[in-house]
Amino acid sequence: MSLGRVTSAQPLSQNWGYDRGTPIDRHYIEDFLNQHASDVRGHVLEVQEDDYSRRFGGSKVTQQDILNVDASNPQATIIGDLADPATLPTARFDCVILTQTLHLVYDMPGAVENVRRSLKPGGVLLVTTPGITPVQPDKGYHWYWSLTEEALGRLLEGSFDPKSVTTHSYGNLSSATAFLHAAAVQEISKRKLNRFDPRYPVVIGARAVA
Structure with missing residues (x-):
């Protein structure tokens, strides 16, 4: 990315890069879910849609629920906050599967506790949250938080056994800068995307077992 692009006051896209290809945060989210695909099985809950359940669980998913905050989503089977x-x-x-959702909930500890109670003993929460990110509050929802790896870990440990919680952050200076400018995955080399620098977390992922 050129110095002129880095210093530009306008992003390449107003929609995280979806109109240019795959947003950079989705690359990391999907990498995290792929690492834990064996956990996507049985009765699965996902937010807004079931794309990741089908992609990473496939035939291992025997029952599917979709959560939405209101009834406008025809796919939703559970409506509520x-x-x-x-x-x-x-x-x-x-x-x-709780991807890029917790930051939209003001009472994050309450939400995590509710998710833990909804899991069967031995059930698994796979969660991702934004780190360094554009904030777009004009999309019809409230954007309250961005987290660090330590913050997400401590949040989950308030409801789950700390020994059952593992966290991992994704990103580096190059990918964080590109994401802020809304470049797409297809415009960045895999080498730059997959380098890790804990100082520049783009996405935080965590696995917690009930």
């Missing part, structure tokens, strides 16, 4: 204890059933799911 993740921070509301009444939204999720108790001890229902073998796996919850």
